[in-house]
Amino acid sequence: KAGVTQTPRYLIKTRGQQVTLSCSPISGHRSVSWYQQTPGQGLQFLFEYFSETQRNKGNFPGRFSGRQFSNSRSEMNVSTLELGDSALYLCASSLASGGHTDTQYFGPGTRLTVL
């Protein structure tokens, strides 16, 4: 079974621009979560989508948004980029079977650099 894929792998933008990142989950997985990883803050939860609906949201400004399509693929958008948005953006998918706990599997990430 193919793993989680993310595109693009690397991105360089300038302040004020916007960016869209894409994530394709493992086949059959219905939940997609997005995380930002920086050396100083570690892995921080952005939001989670399930059945095209945002189920949970972390503590990030409204410039960070996302969506999920009917095939479970997800996109994340960051508008009005700031230097501090430079990070590795990771997406993780899980089965969301409704069981007691659900393992998340990560994609390779998109390395965003804001100049």
Add this chain to the structure above:
Amino acid sequence: GQNIDQPTEMTATEGAIVQINCTYQTSGFNGLFWYQQHAGEAPTFLSYNVLDGLEEKGRFSSFLSRSKGYSYLLLKELQMKDSASYLCAVDNYGQNFVFGPGTRLSVLP
């Protein structure tokens, strides 16, 4: 809320055993997970604990004590390729995963 703590760095010798601790203050969670992350790569799932006790998977074992707010990851027969960061995370009742800061392990020959 969730607050998770791990040692920042550890060093061990090839062939040895190392224990990486994770302590947390939390109101509760579904399960506690361990991930391995090599530099520049994505985290990969290692193991998880739902109930108290030890879960063994080959060279890796993970232990959980909910009453003590404590977990550890045990790595046996260390290999050079085990040099990586190890992240502990709690499943916040299906809402999201909360990750600790990670422990960078260096395995020396």
